[in-house]
Structure formats: C-alpha cells, structure tokens
Amino acid sequence: MGLLRRHRRPQPKIDPLVADLCGVLSDDRVRVDGAERALMARDASVFRGGVAGPTCFPTSTAEVQAIMRVAELHGAAVVPRGAGTGLAGGAIPLGAPIVVSTGRMNRILDVDLVNRVAWVEPGVINLDLSRHLQPMGFHFAPDPSSQAVCTLGGNVANNSGGPHCLAYGVTDAHIAAIEVVLIDGSVIMLGGLEAEPVGYDLRGAFVGGEGTLGIATRIAVRLTPNPPAVRTLLLSFDTVRAAAETVSAVIAAGIVPAALEVMDQRITVAVENFVGAGYPTDAAAVLLAEVEGSPAGADIDAERLETIGRANGATRVRRAESEEESALLWKGRKTAFGAIAQLAPDYYLHDTVVPRAALADVLEQVYEIAERHDVVVMNVFHAGDGNLHPLLLFDARIPGTLDRVHAAGAEILRASLAAGGVLSGEHGIGVEKQRFMGELFTDADLDHQNRLRRAFDPVCRANPGKVLPTGHSCADIQALRAVPTGVWG
Amino acid sequence: MDAVEESTLTIVDPVLLAFADEVGASGPVAVAGGRTRWDVGGSLDPEARVLSAPSGVVAHQPSEMTVQVRAGTTVAELDAELAAHGQRTALPDRGGTVGGAVAVGENPVDVLARGRLRDAVLQVRYVSAEGELVTGGGPVVKNVTGYNLPKLMTGSLGTLGVLAEFVLRTNPVPPASRWLSAEGVDPTLVFGAVHRPAAVLWDGLTTWVQLEGHGVDIDADAVALGRLSSFTEVAGPPAMPDHRWSLTPAEALDLPAHVDGDVVVALGVGLAWASQPQPPRPVTPEVAAVSARMKENFDPTGRLNPGRSVFA
Ligand SMILES: Cc1cc2nc3c(=O)[nH]c(=O)nc-3n(C[C@H](O)[C@H](O)[C@H](O)COP(=O)(O)OP(=O)(O)OC[C@H]3O[C@@H](n4cnc5c(N)ncnc54)[C@H](O)[C@@H]3O)c2cc1C
Numbered sequence: 001m002g003l004l005r006r007h008r009r010p011q012p013k014i015d016p017l018v019a020d021l022c023g024v025l026s027d028d029r030v031r032v033d034g035a036e037r038a039l040m041a042r043d044a045s046v047f048r049g050g051v052a053g054p055t056c057f058p059t060s061t062a063e064v065q066a067i068m069r070v071a072e073l074h075g076a077a078v079v080p081r082g083a084g085t086g087l088a089g090g091a092i093p094l095g096a097p098i099v100v101s102t103g104r105m106n107r108i109l110d111v112d113l114v115n116r117v118a119w120v121e122p123g124v125i126n127l128d129l130s131r132h133l134q135p136m137g138f139h140f141a142p143d144p145s146s147q148a149v150c151t152l153g154g155n156v157a158n159n160s161g162g163p164h165c166l167a168y169g170v171t172d173a174h175i176a177a178i179e180v181v182l183i184d185g186s187v188i189m190l191g192g193l194e195a196e197p198v199g200y201d202l203r204g205a206f207v208g209g210e211g212t213l214g215i216a217t218r219i220a221v222r223l224t225p226n227p228p229a230v231r232t233l234l235l236s237f238d239t240v241r242a243a244a245e246t247v248s249a250v251i252a253a254g255i256v257p258a259a260l261e262v263m264d265q266r267i268t269v270a271v272e273n274f275v276g277a278g279y280p281t282d283a284a285a286v287l288l289a290e291v292e293g294s295p296a297g298a299d300i301d302a303e304r305l306e307t308i309g310r311a312n313g314a315t316r317v318r319r320a321e322s323e324e325e326s327a328l329l330w331k332g333r334k335t336a337f338g339a340i341a342q343l344a345p346d347y348y349l350h351d352t353v354v355p356r357a358a359l360a361d362v363l364e365q366v367y368e369i370a371e372r373h374d375v376v377v378m379n380v381f382h383a384g385d386g387n388l389h390p391l392l393l394f395d396a397r398i399p400g401t402l403d404r405v406h407a408a409g410a411e412i413l414r415a416s417l418a419a420g421g422v423l424s425g426e427h428g429i430g431v432e433k434q435r436f437m438g439e440l441f442t443d444a445d446l447d448h449q450n451r452l453r454r455a456f457d458p459v460c461r462a463n464p465g466k467v468l469p470t471g472h473s474c475a476d477i478q479a480l481r482a483v484p485t486g487v488w489g
Numbered sequence: 490m491d492a493v494e495e496s497t498l499t500i501v502d503p504v505l506l507a508f509a510d511e512v513g514a515s516g517p518v519a520v521a522g523g524r525t526r527w528d529v530g531g532s533l534d535p536e537a538r539v540l541s542a543p544s545g546v547v548a549h550q551p552s553e554m555t556v557q558v559r560a561g562t563t564v565a566e567l568d569a570e571l572a573a574h575g576q577r578t579a580l581p582d583r584g585g586t587v588g589g590a591v592a593v594g595e596n597p598v599d600v601l602a603r604g605r606l607r608d609a610v611l612q613v614r615y616v617s618a619e620g621e622l623v624t625g626g627g628p629v630v631k632n633v634t635g636y637n638l639p640k641l642m643t644g645s646l647g648t649l650g651v652l653a654e655f656v657l658r659t660n661p662v663p664p665a666s667r668w669l670s671a672e673g674v675d676p677t678l679v680f681g682a683v684h685r686p687a688a689v690l691w692d693g694l695t696t697w698v699q700l701e702g703h704g705v706d707i708d709a710d711a712v713a714l715g716r717l718s719s720f721t722e723v724a725g726p727p728a729m730p731d732h733r734w735s736l737t738p739a740e741a742l743d744l745p746a747h748v749d750g751d752v753v754v755a756l757g758v759g760l761a762w763a764s765q766p767q768p769p770r771p772v773t774p775e776v777a778a779v780s781a782r783m784k785e786n787f788d789p790t791g792r793l794n795p796g797r798s799v800f801a
Contacts, residue, residue, distance in 0.1 A: 158633065159637075170631060194770075196760075198735070199772055200780050201640045202780070249552075252551055297702055355550070355553050421627075425632060433634075444623050445625065448650075448787070449636040
C-alpha cells in the first residue's frame with residue numbers, strides 16, 4: 001500500500017539499529033527489505049497503514065533478550081508477532097518498531113505427563129500441538145477456528161477462545177507458566193507448575209496482554225485428556241431466536257456442553273456450497289452442539305439436549321453416527337470464514353459478548369443495523385458463551401464501503417454494550433476497539449489497567465499504541481509516528 | 490452515533506460508593522472477613538483501621554452461569570443461594586467471606602471438578618488506594634476487553650485494592666457424587682482409571698476418590714476402580730492436617746515419603762496438607778521486581794493491608 005513508494009529501501013549496513021540487530025542475530029535473520037516490511041505491516045484484520053521497522057527472527061530466549069537490549073539502546077519500540085492471524089490489529093506495527101517474529105521458535109520442548117503440561121516455544125502452531133499430543137491421549141483444549149495456522153504465543157497474548165471453550169475455558173485456564181522477556185531484557189518466569197504459585201498472579205495478568213507486556217519465549221500449557229465419547233448434534237430452527245433461546249435453555253437445565261455454536265442461514269448456505277457437509281440450507285439457523293464424557297453419560301446429555309431443542313422449536317435434529325460424520329459437521333463450522341471468500345473479496349469479522357439471555361434481541365438488532373447501512377451480514381458464533389461474531393461482507397474497492405462497514409460495526413458494539421455485554425470475547429482490543437474502551441470503563445478503571453501494564457513495561461516500548469486509548473497509555477503517544485488507516489475515529 | 494445506554498458495568502451500587510467513602514484516601518486500612526485466614530501473609534500493622542466489606546448476593550442468573558456478590562457475604566450464604574438453583578462456584582467454604590476467599594485465592598479440595606478459584610472471578614470491583622471505586626473485567630463468562638485486573642486482584646491479599654464486589658462464574662452441581670476409599674492401592678493408577686475424578690487424595694497408604702457426574706458414569710467408574718482394589722464407600726474426604734502446601738503434582742506425589750507426620754496429597758493438582766508447614770518458597774529477583782512495581786503502582790503510599798505480603 002504505497003509503502004514501497006514512500007520508503008526508500010533501507011540500507012541494512014548503514015542504519016545503526018539494523019547493524020546492531022545484525023550483531024546479535026545472523027544477518028539472514030534480520031530482514032529490512034520492502035517485501036518483508038509490507039508483509040509485517042498488517043495482520044488478518046481490516047486495518048492498514050502499519051509501518052514495520054526491521055523484522056527479527058530469533059531462535060532462542062537469549063536472542064530475544066539480545067534484541068530487547070538493542071531496542072533499549074536505540075529507544076526503539078518492539079512488537080511481538082506470531083502468525084499474524086489476529087483480527088484486532090494487535091500485531092500491526094505502529095511507528096516503525098522492531099518486529100519480533102516467533103516463526104523460528106516453534107519446537108515442542110517437552111511433554112510432562114506427570115505434571116500434565118507440555119513446554120512449548122511460542123511459535124508452535126495450536127493444531128500441531130494437539131496432533132502431537134493425540135497419541136498420548138491428550139490435547140490442548142482452546143481451539144480457535146484459526147488453529148491450523150495461529151501460534152500458541154498469539155493465543156496466550158490474545159487469551160484466545162474457540163468452540164470448545166464453553167466447557168473447558170479459554171486459553172488462560174490452560175496456561176500454567178510463561179517465560180517472558182521483558183522490555184528491559186530481563187527474563188522472568190510467570191506462574192509455575194505448582195498448584196498455587198506464590199505471589200501475585202502475574203501469569204494471569206500477562207495472558208491477554210496483547211504483546212504489550214513483553215515477549216513470551218516458553219510456555220507450559222496444560223494437557224486435557226481426550227474424552228472417551230463425543231456426541232455431535234445438528235439442530236435446525238425456523239428462526240434465529242429459537243436457536244438462541246435453545247442455548248439459554250440448555251445452560252439453565254444444568255448442562256454445560258463442550259460446544260454450542262450457532263450459524264444463521266446465509267452462512268449455512270455458504271458453508272454447504274463450500275464443503276458439502278449436509279447442512280440444511282432451508283433452516284433459518286442451525287445449532288451445532290457437542291457433548292462428551294463416558295459413552296453412557298454422553299448419550300444422556302445428547303438425549304436431554306435433543307429434548308430441550310425440540311421443546312424450543314427445533315424442526316430437525318441430526319445426530320452424527322460416526323466420527324467421520326462428526327468431523328464433517330465440524331469442518332463446516334471451522335471453514336465458515338474460508339467459505340466467505342466465494343461471496344465477497346473482504347469481510348470484517350466482529351467479536352462482542354452479550355449475556356446469553358440477550359442473544360436473540362441483540363442478533364435482531366445486528367440484522368437491522370446491517371440492513372440500515374446496506375451491508376451484508378452473516379452470523380456464526382460461540383452461542384454458549386454469548387460470544388457474537390457478526391461477519392460484515394464488503395468490497396473494499398468500492399469507495400465508501402469500508403466506512404459503512406465501520407459505522408455498522410460501531411453500532412453493533414454499542415448494542416452489545418447496551419445489553420450488558422463487553423467489547424471483545426476473544427479477538428482482543430488491539431487498535432480496533434481501543435476508542436471504545438472509555439464507553440465500557442471509567443477513567444479510573446482505565447488508569448488501573450495502565451498501572452498493571454506499567455508494572456511490566458514502565459517505559460511503554462512493548463507494542464505501543466494498543467489496547468488502552470491514548471491518554472490512558474503512558475508515553476505511547478510519543479512512540480507513534482503513524483496511526484493506521486481504517487481505525488474508527 | 491447514538492449515545493450508549495448505561496451498561497451494567499457502569500451502574501454503580503450506592504452501597505459500594507459508601508464503602509469507598511469509608512475506605513477514604515488516606516491512612517492504613519484493612520478488611521476483616523471471617524478471620525479464618527487472618528494470619529496469611531503476615532500480621533497486620535496495628536495502626537490499620539479494620540473495616541468490614543458490604544455484604545449480600547446482588548444478582549444470581551443461573552442461565553448466565555454468573556452471580557454478582559458483595560465481598561462481605563459469607564461463602565456459606567453464597568453457597569445456599571446457588572444450591573437453591575442447582576449451582577456452585579470454585580470458592581472453598583471455611584467459614585469465611587467471599588472477599589476473604591478471593592483475596593487469599595486458595596482452591597477447593599475438589600478443584601479438578603469445580604475449577605480454579607482464579608478462573609471463576611469474572612469481574613471485580615475494589616476501592617483503590619486513592620479511595621476510588623474501580624471495576625476490572627466484565628459480567629459475562631467470556632471477555633478479553635482490556636487488561637485482566639480480576640486475575641491480578643485474586644490472591645493479592647487485598648494489598649492492591651480493597652475488594653468490594655465480584656461477578657463469579659457458577660457451574661451446575663452434577664447429578665450425583667460419591668466418595669470411595671481403599672488402602673494400599675497406587676493412587677496414580679486410580680487417577681488413570683477414571684476419566685475425570687473430582688478429587689483423588691492419598692496419605693501414603695489410603696486413597697480417597699471423589700466421583701461426580703451421571704449416576705451411570707459413577708457406577709461404571711466404581712466398577713473400574715473395583716478392578717484395582719476393594720474400594721468402600723465413605724462419607725467424604727479425610728480430616729486434613731493443618732498446613733497447606735502448594736507443589737507441582739510430581740513433587741506432591743513424593744511428599745509422603747519425604748516429610749514426617751501426617752500428609753494428604755491431592756493428585757494431579759499439587760496441593761498437599763501436612764502437619765508441618767511448607768518451607769518458604771523463594772521468588773526470583775525478576776518476579777520480585779515486577780511485583781514491587783505492581784504494589785508501588787497500585788498502592789503508592791503503602792496503606793492497603795499494611796504488614797501483609799503475598800510473599801510472606
Ligand atoms: C479465520 C480466522 C478465524 C479465527 N478464529 C478465532 C477463534 O475462533 N478464536 C479466537 O480467539 N481467535 C480467532 N481468530 C483470531 C486469531 O487467530 C487469534 O487471535 C490468534 O490467537 C492469533 O495468533 P497469531 O499467532 O496469529 O498472533 P498474531 O496475530 O501474530 O499476534 C496477536 C497478538 O499477540 C501478540 N503476540 C504474538 N506472539 C507473542 C509472543 N510470543 N509474546 C507476546 N505477545 C505475542 C502480538 O503482538 C499481537 O498483539 C481467528 C482469525 C482468523 C483469521
């Protein structure tokens with residue numbers, strides 16, 4: 001995006017920052033070419049206009065430490081980066097900082113079955129870890145839809161969720177310890193394998209810190225035993241409201257399924273055209289539910305779920321007869337975003353949370369808001385958690401379209417807040433939602449969040465310009481030479 | 490753009506505002522709950538004013554799996570409210586208050602079933618060292634909006650803020666629960682024979698196991714355990730020795746062989762109870778430095794729960 005035209009190709013050996021970085025990493029692991037900087041300038045969000053400085057590819061904690069020391073010497077900001085699949089602009093570099101990519105720190109270091117943890121480097125891909133653990137009878141429970149590409153470091157930094165976090169909890173509940181390199185170059189172990197690590201819960205404070213608290217270099221993730229039996233059900237409904245109300249009724253009945261996912265008709269049709277999983281294209285909404293446990297217990301829960309669904313208007317209930325059928329139903333859900341590519345060149349994937357009881361009402365508002373702004377909306381979301389994901393489809397080449405998308409997005413946010421919800425359930429704040437933080441929190445609340453942040457990074461050089469609105473984020477503003485375009489103002 | 494309607498997060502209870510006034514902006518203060526863990530973290534500076542946090546269950550929404558409760562409420566009162574709707578939380582009941590349980594941050598014995606206390610605290614309201622009411626987190630079960638103040642406050646012994654109110658995650662009480670016990674069986678085999686035991690306790694000789702879930706599952710688990718040894722039904726866990734230890738699961742397994750006196754270990758968790766106290770657990774200079782900055786940032790004048798420290 002004009003990057004190549006605006007910036008002359010930097011001269012690696014002349015720029016003193018780059019020279020110093022090359023002094024601590026091998027030359028081939030410090031990249032300053034235009035292609036690399038363009039690649040690092042964005043993530044999977046719709047926000048553009050990030051400007052990357054040199055990108056480093058460390059392979060060890062010591063090298064990350066050395067990078068931090070060089071950064072300190074030059075007063076440079078540092079942005080950690082995993083796979084760049086974040087949707088809130090968390091990894092977008094503001095003000096040409098050093099980008100630290102964890103791409104080459106991707107080893108599974110140790111699987112410790114006695115303590116039920118695995119030690120991994122931050123660049124390990126989420127799904128690779130679960131595949132590695134599978135034969136041992138375990139998996140890593142948080143399963144973002146992006147799990148085939150996103151990294152555990154990114155999961156930790158964003159406190160990521162996924163369909164199976166309803167019963168098991170989000171990433172935070174599955175991280176025992178994290179080795180972090182702080183902005184001053186010190187290496188700190190947060191948390192531990194003990195039942196209750198001594199002191200403040202710095203591990204819990206770090207998870208979800210969106211790269212503003214330091215760089216995770218080693219992570220001890222908890223292992224979850226694979227369930228003996230799984231039952232996958234697909235329920236069809238004539239209205240989205242009936243599907244949403246079924247979700248509340250299931251929880252109120254004391255069942256906490258492993259997953260409760262809702263897809264509306266538009267997305268169901270798109271998915272069906274894409275993967276042919278046998279999803280009903282005539283239903284206004286489908287509810288994909290999964291219960292697990294022993295074979296007998298899972299059958300009881302599946303039976304109860306079916307009964308509750310029918311009592312709330314389910315017109316059809318399909319129970320997967322085999323593992324293959326179950327996998328196919330899940331493939332439909334997990335490739336939903338891929339399916340969109342057939343329909344529009346761009347999409348904006350929103351992420352808000354509302355109380356479950358408000359799901360149906362807020363969804364109705366979402367459809368109304370989208371229509372008013374002349375934007376196509378589809379909904380596929382973690383209904384069990386009240387976590388909405390309206391997908392706004394658009395074509396960025398048509399002038400003015402993105403503005404309408406953002407206007408609709410802002411209204412959806414406000415509708416969620418008005419219903420007693422929050423700004424984000426799993427994608428984070430990044431640059432996307434920081435302007436709205438003041439609509440949820442008071443100045444005192446934000447000031448206290450900044451106190452937490454400053455305890456890790458008193459100088460505000462770790463991923464500046466994210467999460468907290470300017471005015472609440474210490475010296476961030478000085479570090480920024482560019483504000484990304486597309487940020488709502 | 491339309492103005493935002495007032496979110497539940499910004500509605501503030503006058504009872505909490507009155508409490509913030511009582512805490513004020515200067516002078517050492519501490520809160521007494523049930524005084525069941527009064528000595529954790531050292532002894533209180535005698536200068537400190539001792540207050541009681543406001544009490545009462547504000548709102549329980551079973552279908553949201555959340556409960557909003559003021560810190561001075563007893564855990565027993567909270568449990569009674571939740572039980573009436575077939576729910577529970579991860580807070581242990583030792584005769585104390587909800588605020589005390591969160592401030593100390595200790596998990597219940599059946600943590601494998603109820604989850605960790607830290608994971609149950611969704612939203613926290615506390616009075617800052619400056620006397621302001623502060624909210625962190627949110628009232629819904631999933632939330633990554635901003636920094637995680639609820640995690641920081643949980644287990645902080647009230648040294649970073651005076652805890653006033655929480656939104657806690659609740660969970661359904663399982664349909665059935667049973668305790669079984671056997672002697673001389675390898676507890677790690679017990680742990681492996683059952684898919685998700687609620688608790689497995691071991692004193693070096695006897696093993697206790699708590700099974701929870703559907704009746705059919707518990708029956709099947711009991712049959713599986715019967716293949717290991719002859720288990721008998723018991724009323725509940727054994728009486729625990731006085732001192733609580735926090736270890737890695739691997740270290741905890743070794744404990745009965747390494748300390749004198751009575752020991753009970755919770756398998757797969759790393760908790761243990763022994764007749765002697767756990768030796769102090771050192772922290773690294775890096776952890777000490779960040780923690781000191783945290784204390785300094787949240788309580789610059791050192792007025793919150795003076796005399797007590799999370800490292801004591
Ligand atoms: C199609 C699609 C589906 C998705 N589905 C889900 C979903 O179901 N649930 C969900 O939660 N998210 C989902 N996401 C969002 C995204 O995949 C997650 O947020 C993921 O955790 C980001 O990981 P990453 O490796 O790509 O991180 P990046 O995007 O590279 O970085 C994300 C943030 O983490 C920081 N960071 C990265 N590594 C480190 C580190 N080692 N130390 C400190 N900070 C670090 C960065 O600075 C940045 O702030 C989806 C995204 C896409 C594109």
